Amino acid sequence: MEIKDYIGTPTGAGIIHVERGSVSRFAHAIMDANPVYHDLRASEAAGFTAPPVPPTWTFSANFLGARPEDQPQDSTGEKGNPIVKIMQELMKGGGLMLHGEQEFHYHQPVQCDDVLYWQSKITDIYTKESKDALMTFIVTENVFSNADGAPVVTEIFNLIHRGK
């Protein structure tokens, strides 16, 4: 299988519970003491019905809010996350894996007590020649939706392999 054949392949899916403790701790860790994240009174004054999440919170959501008992069936068909295989393939010749770019598109606010349904897939793989290395870019799109199926956040993750 050529690496580019992985374009379109699902990389995972899951269900996230947005919990207050994780949101408050995450906000403190990015040096954000804004009471809107920590104190329900401030959240309500800002127009939310529960504390909202900081802009990059969803990137860690799978660690912060997944409950094993309600996860959906493995969207990769038990083949595992293809990114792991792609990385192994690329690293055979050495080099370095880097988080090159990260993008968030916000469709609706996310706040505590929300339940989010995410689904991710590889949307592009391309190469670029730089001065002294071949760079391979692997783009993954992760869409978080609410219970009605409406998207709330789309994440675009660009992983780079810098070959030798």
Next chain:
Amino acid sequence: MSETIPKLQYDAISMGDEGPVVTLQLSRTDLVRYAGASGDFNPMHTDEVAAKEAGLPSVFGHGMFSMGLLGRALTDWAGVGNLKVYGVRFTRQTWPGETLSTKIVVTGKEETPDGKIIAAELTLLNQDGEVKLSGTARVLAT
């Protein structure tokens, strides 16, 4: 459904206007705290011994920590809940002891069917002006 009120006044914003500057002298404790709160325990960010064994001068900061810090400056400026798009390119590693500061510069204004949008260019720099992160954002104004 929440209804937040955008913080920025569209008519009062001009090209070249700057957002608030958030400054942080990065410590190893900051990186350990971010590891714990985000779940990213890559030893290159938290384990000085492992980082040195890998040939690095010390641990270095998570890219997503830098993005979180810049995101905080963005929400301080535009108000939480008013971001539409936030994207960055990770250009350089951050190191403990560096003083990082955020920069937000207005580059565009646009009235769209989704509301009044302000576009901005973003950077995170160290004390010598070295760019660690560069990116763009689109935020809602009123």
